[in-house]
Amino acid sequence: GNSVTQMEGPVTLSEEAFLTINCTYTATGYPSLFWYVQYPGEGLQLLLKATKADDKGSNKGFEATYRKETTSFHLEKGSVQVSDSAVYFCALSDPNFGNEKLTFGTGTRLTIIP
């Protein structure tokens, strides 16, 4: 079946540091890939997505590139801010059910220190 493996947390960085959160996946067919973020006290919300190989999703300074050859979708940001502190979830869709059945990773808690 489909699965998502993402970097174990928690991750603690200083403000303006470079961020990478690793995500790899196993899937049949050609899934779409997503990063969701959960800020403290809030529900999950979509951060970015990519629907096919070599696509790059980007939002709020975050980027992730769909790498089919390495089955990866790593999240990166060049300079993090305190407001980026949150839990980040990598996810993939099931192509047999459109894009609306998602498999999530375990989440990575990110804390940014001023």
Added chain:
Amino acid sequence: SQTIHQWPATLVQPVGSPLSLECTVEGTSNPNLYWYRQAAGRGLQLLFYSVGIGQISSEVPQNLSASRPQDRQFILSSKKLLLSDSGFYLCAWAWGGANTGELFFGEGSRLTVL
């Protein structure tokens, strides 16, 4: 605009007691609806999804059931809770048939079974 409400936010229940978590969506019609669970150290696990009134698909055999009595109402239930039912339950909706992969989540319900 669309909103999703989920309640109660926290719940402490004894083993063997019943459960009812409710989720309602406003501002849209015929949404796809989902129940996810996040247990400690695990990713978000899809429990149930629904594409219409009375249409429920179960992803994991378990002690829980779901119902959709109205278009924008989704209920998660149990007749007798187990310790293993403890976790964080998230309701989500998506535009029906849109196949975008974007889910809109509620703020979650934390269930502790003692």
